[in-house]
Amino acid sequence: MHNQRFFSYLSLFTFMMIILVTANNYLLMFVGWEGVGVCSYLLVSFWFTRIAANQSSISAFLTNRVGDCFLTIGMFAILWSFGNIDYATVFSIAPFMSDYIVIITGTCLLIGAMAKSSQIGQMKALKKLWYNSDFFRTLIYAGNISNTSESVGPDNISDPEKSQGQGIHQQGTNGKIFNKIFLQWFIGFVEGDGSFFITRAKSIFSIHLHIVDLPLLIEIKTQLNMGSIHIGKNSCLFTIKAKKEIETLINIFNGKIYLSKRKKQFHKWAQNFERKYAKCLNLLSSTYKPSLSDNWLAGFIDAEGCFLVSVCKEKIIQRIVIGQKDAELEFNYLSNLLNGYTEKLKEHDRLVINYSNLSVIICYLNNHKLYSIKAKSYDKWLEIYNMRKNINNLERIDYIFLKKKASLINSLRKILA
Numbered sequence: 001m002h003n004q005r006f007f008s009y010l011s012l013f014t015f016m017m018i019i020l021v022t023a024n025n026y027l028l029m030f031v032g033w034e035g036v037g038v039c040s041y042l043l044v045s046f047w048f049t050r051i052a053a054n055q056s057s058i059s060a061f062l063t064n065r066v067g068d069c070f071l072t073i074g075m076f077a078i079l080w081s082f083g084n085i086d087y088a089t090v091f092s093i094a095p096f097m098s099d100y101i102v103i104i105t106g107t108c109l110l111i112g113a114m115a116k117s118s119q120i121g122q123m124k125a126l127k128k129l130w131y132n133s134d135f136f137r138t139l140i141y142a143g144n145i146s147n148t149s150e151s152v153g154p155d156n157i158s159d160p161e162k163s164q165g166q167g168i169h170q171q172g173t174n175g176k177i178f179n180k181i182f183l184q185w186f187i188g189f190v191e192g193d194g195s196f197f198i199t200r201a202k203s204i205f206s207i208h209l210h211i212v213d214l215p216l217l218i219e220i221k222t223q224l225n226m227g228s229i230h231i232g233k234n235s236c237l238f239t240i241k242a243k244k245e246i247e248t249l250i251n252i253f254n255g256k257i258y259l260s261k262r263k264k265q266f267h268k269w270a271q272n273f274e275r276k277y278a279k280c281l282n283l284l285s286s287t288y289k290p291s292l293s294d295n296w297l298a299g300f301i302d303a304e305g306c307f308l309v310s311v312c313k314e315k316i317i318q319r320i321v322i323g324q325k326d327a328e329l330e331f332n333y334l335s336n337l338l339n340g341y342t343e344k345l346k347e348h349d350r351l352v353i354n355y356s357n358l359s360v361i362i363c364y365l366n367n368h369k370l371y372s373i374k375a376k377s378y379d380k381w382l383e384i385y386n387m388r389k390n391i392n393n394l395e396r397i398d399y400i401f402l403k404k405k406a407s408l409i410n411s412l413r414k415i416l417a
Contacts, residue, residue: 006046013039026075026085033071037064067115074108081105081211083234100215182223183252184295185302185371190253191262192303192324196269203273205240205249212373216302219371224248246273247281255284258296261326289333292360297334298368305374307381318385320361322351338364358385 016035023029041064045057075085081101082090094102195206205227209217214231217238221227226245230237240249250270257263263286270283290296304324310317323345324331331342331351338361340353353361362382370378 002046006043009039009042009046013043024087026078026087026090030071030075034068037061037068040064063115067112069112070108070115071112074105074112077101077105077108080233101212178252179223181295185299185368186220186223187253187256188258188290188296188299188301189303189372190299191257191259192300196265198269198272201272201276202241203246203269203276205246207238209236209238210234210373211236216372243277247279250281250283254281255286256288257286258288258290259324259327259330290337292337292364295368297364298370301365302370302372302374307374307377309381309384316355316384316388318355318358318381318388320353320358323348325349355385355388 013036016032016039018032020029020032020036023032041057041061044060045054078090079085082094084090190207193207193209195208197204197206207217207220211231211234214229214236217229217236220238221229224240226242226248227238227240230239240246250273253266254270257266267283270281273279274281274283290300301320301322304322306321306323308317308319308321320340322331322334325348327349328342328344331349334340335342335351338351338353339357339359340351340361343350343352362385365378369375
C-alpha cells in the first residue's frame with residue numbers, strides 16, 4: 001500500500017518535472033513549477049505519522065509559496081512589459097528592453113528560484129547585483145515622476161555633457177541651466193515625436209512613447225526640470241502644462257526648428273499662449289539647418305530613424321531609413337548631407353542611406369550618441385556592418401548567424417511599431 005502511494009507521488013513528480021523543463025513559455029513553466037512543489041510536499045510528508053516529516057513538509061510548502069508569489073509577479077511583469085510570455089519572443093526582445101525592466105523581472109524570478117531550493121544565502125549576490133546597477137536610481141526617479149521641482153545632479157543617466165565631453169549651457173526663464181548639447185538633441189527628437197497641441201485654449205506639450213523608452217522620458221524630465229510622466233499599460237506620456245514651463249519651452253524652440261510643418265505648428269501653439277496670457281514673446285522665423293557638428297540629427301534619428309537589415313538566402317540588404325510626413329524639401333537637404341536619396345511612400349517622405357554610403361552617418365553617430373532604445377538597435381546593426389566590412393570574401397559570412405542578429409533588430413521594430 002505504501003509502495004503504491006510512494007511511486008504514485010514519484011511518478012507525478014517526474015511528470016511535473018518534465019512539464020517544467022520542456023515548457024516553451026512561462027505559463028507552462030509555472031504549471032510544472034507548482035506541480036513539482038506539491039509533489040515535493042507529498043514526498044517529504046510521506047511518513048505522515050512522524051512529526052519531523054510533517055514539520056519539514058509544511059516548512060517546505062510555505063517557503064515554496066513565498067517563491068511562487070515572486071515568480072507570479074515576475075511572470076506578470078514579463079507579460080506587461082514584453083506583451084508575450086513565450087521564451088523565444090521574450091529572449092529575442094530582452095536585449096532591447098530597458099535595463100530597469102530586466103533587473104526588476106529578473107530579481108522576482110531569482111527570488112522565486114531561491115525560495116524553491118531554500119537558497120536564501122544567495123541574497124548576498126542579489127544585493128551586489130542591485131548595487132552594481134541603476135536599480136535604486138530608477139526607484140528614486142520613479143518616486144519623483146510627478147515632482148516638477150527636482151534638481152539635476154552629476155549622476156544623471158546618460159548625461160550629455162559627460163558623454164560628449166563638452167559643457168555648453170543655456171539659461172531658461174525659470175533659472176534652470178540647460179545643457180546646449182542636450183537641447184540640440186531634444187529639439188531634433190521633438191520635431192519627430194513631440195506634439196504641440198491646444199486644448200480649451202491652453203497650450204500643452206507632450207511626448208508619447210512605448211513603455212520601453214520610459215528611461216528616456218525620465219532623462220528628458222530630469223534635464224528640463226519640468227513636466228510630469230504618466231505610465232500606461234504599454235506606453236508612457238510626458239506632458240508640460242504649467243504656464244512658466246510652457247514659456248520656457250517656447251524660448252527653447254524659438255528660431256531653432258527645422259521642419260516647415262513643425263514651424264507652423266509651433267507658431268500657432270506659441271501665439272495661442274501669447275493671446276491667453278497677454279504676453280509678447282518675440283517669436284522668430286527660423287533659418288536653422290542641421291549639420292554634422294550638432295546634435296539635432298541624433299535626436300531626429302532617435303525619433304524617426306530605422307536601422308534595417310534583411311538577410312535572404314545569400315543576399316544582405318543593410319540601410320538606414322528616416323521617415324516623416326510632408327518633409328520633401330527638408331529631406332532633400334538631408335540626403336545631400338548624408339549621401340542618401342529621398343523617396344515617397346504613400347503620404348510619407350523617406351530618406352534612405354544604402355550600405356555603400358553609410359560611412360558619413362556612421363561617423364556622425366559614433367560622435368553623437370543616441371539615447372532612446374534605438375541605441376541598442378544601432379549597436380547590433382553596427383556589429384553586422386563591421387562584420388561585413390572586415391570580411392573581404394562574402395562567401396565566408398555566416399548567413400545564419402547574421403539572420404539571427406537581424407531578427408533581434410526586427411523584434412525591436414515590431415515593439416515600437
